[in-house]
Amino acid sequence: ADFFGAVAPGNPVVDSFEAELRDVLGFLRRLRGAGEAKAQQHDLHRRGANTLFNIWIKYKPRLPEWYYNEKLLKVGDSLAQIKEYKLALLQCYGRYLQQFVSVDPDNIIDDVHQFKATFFPNGFRDKNAALTFHALQERNVCTYQMVCSSDRNLQNQESLQTCFNVLSSLRLTMQLALPQENLYWLIYSGTIHIYTICRHLMIIGQSAKVLEYLLWASICMESSIPLLSVRYLTWRATLYTAVSQCYFDCQASIHGEIFARRGLIKIDELKQFENISSSLEKSETKKVFREATLKMSVMIFKRAVYESRRKPKSYFWPKLRVSLKEAQNVPWPRTTTERLLTEMFDGVAAQFLAILEALSDSSRRVLRPAPPIPDEIEVRDVVSELFFAGLEILSGNSIKKQKECCIFVITAGEEGVSGDAAVKFIKLAFSYEEWGVFDSAIELVVNFLQVQDDPTWKKAEMELKLLTLMQPLLFPRKFKQDFSISENNTKEARMPHGSEKKQTFRSECCSGSLKHREPSHDLIILATTVFSCVSTSKQNIQPDEEILVDVIMFLWQKCKMGLQQIQMSGSDYLKYIHKYKAYQWVHILWIINEVIQKSSLADTNVVLLAEVTLHLTAILENIADS
Secondary structure, eight states, X not given: OGGGSSSSTTOHHHHHHHHHHHHHHHHHHHHHHOOOOHXXXXXXXXXXXXXXXXXXXXXXXXXXXHHHHHHHHHHHHHHHHTTOHHHHIIIIIHHHHTTTOSSOGGGGTTOHHXXXXXXXXXXXXXXXXXXXXXXXHHHHHHHHXXXXXXXXXXXXXXXXXXXXXXXXXXXXXXXXXXXXXXXXXXXXXXXXHHHHHHHHHHHXXXXXXXXXXXXXXXXXXXXXXXXXXXXXXXXXXXHHHHHHHHHHHXXXXXXXXXXHHHHHHHHHHHHHHHHHSOOSOHHHHHHHHHHHHHXXXXXXXXXXXXXXXXXXXXXXXXXXXXXXXHHTTSOSOOSHHHHHHHHHOSSHHHHHHHHHHHHOOTTOOTTSOOOOSSOOHHHHHHHHHHHHHHHHHHHHXXXXXXXXXXXXXXXXXXXXXXXXXXXXXXXXXXXXXXXXXXXXXXXXXXXHHTTXXXXXXXXXXXXXXXXXXXXXHHSTTTOOOEEEEOTTOOEEEEOTTSOHHHHHHHHHTOOSOOOTTOTTHXXXXXXXXXXXXXXXXXXXXXXXXXXXXXXXXXXXXXXXXXXXXXXXXXXXXXHHXXXXXXXXXXXXXXXXXHHHHHSTHHHXXXXXXXXXXXXXXXXXXXXXXX
């Protein structure tokens, strides 16, 4: 390329190189969006990978090293954007790092001195240092994404260990880059990657192990002078919140509150500095500080609302139900909890957010309802008051369309409550067995959901249907229902503990002509509903995986008891099935198998899939031989 002049557009070697790269990237991008059969797509993808490999081999001796290396990383970034993580890792970032070491970089992440000597032999002020930092960081991101693509729920121990290796490697890279102020962008992106991986690990119960990495990310944001500006305050507050949440997940609530108060102090320090010299518009600055302060205040409230009510064992505490019943017609604030909400938060949106966070517990599952833990009268009182306040906010304010997945998008002072927040409130009421709140809130939210045209709200509607159907099955003595079939085949349930709207909502889940008092009647309704949710959605929208798993496991446990009776009947399954109407159990078993096949459960619970399939196959084969 040097023979033809400057390495720039117009140079025939450079133009040819750029054209071939554009062609192969365009080919791979189109292939990603195409819907060819898997075998054909695999062959085309292999052809694209081979083409890219040949381009690197062909042009390496023809281009200057600096230009070649820059292109390696730029192409790697382009491949990562179209989710070709393996190709980006092997053909771009890995190829760049091969100039330093021929072994796996993960083998030397435990020795910071060896790591520094290997990848930065000329020091950090070398012109290629920034490229090397970028390659190391993006290599880790690609490794994590490849793990997620093969094991989304990180069920394998190897996948879990790889994630922690990636976190350690990211931390080491940031440790070396932190003293270099001009590399603040690398620190910032590193904290984003650490947060993303840690949040994934927190969901599967690894909060204790990821705490140190989130703490490191928070300290890095405080240690880099460019990242101390107001521009990055929202992200810094998000990291503070994640650290506090980790402490709460680890049952160390006092440390969670202490860290949140520390974050509040840091925010106040920046606010005082900003008052002296402000680089942003006043209104925008105030909004940033208000949102950051809200995040910290919510985490402080999460513990303070309970701890402020703890009394000595000998202290007499009046019955709560009487006080709540009497407080219904009293103006807000009516209870101690509501007074604390009013003191700490401005606006019902912030107050509702604080209620949700105070009730949230990572150890709880929606369809495994249980009383509050620990089982103390003060805790029970606070939980009831929180639901009491939440229901008042929900019933007195319009539910606003808010599609953002992060509930912290709601800012202090707003008067609306997001639809997602309202659905989460109902799930929490179900989880805590607050049936009065559940019945009242679901009527309000169903009214909202049924008038929405956006298909994304159908997911919430499905989940609430499943909760409504699971309620009498989990607590058959509390919730008894009688079904009647009207002329238009609409089944309406009459139950002592539900509203008319909720009864109609439950009845809408039922389809088909089921006879009165048939065996497993409620289970059939639940099974057909979950099958409808999974198989008939045009937008491929399915209920939350946790709810789907618990519904299927509940159906499977009930189904196994019925199947045992069939299997104990002897060799003539068909005769027994017709005599005792046991075909409903076979129907439920078939539905369970179909739902597993059509959802992600087939990938995450292979043992369940095999067990269900074997049972169904054995019964069908026996019936065929009868």
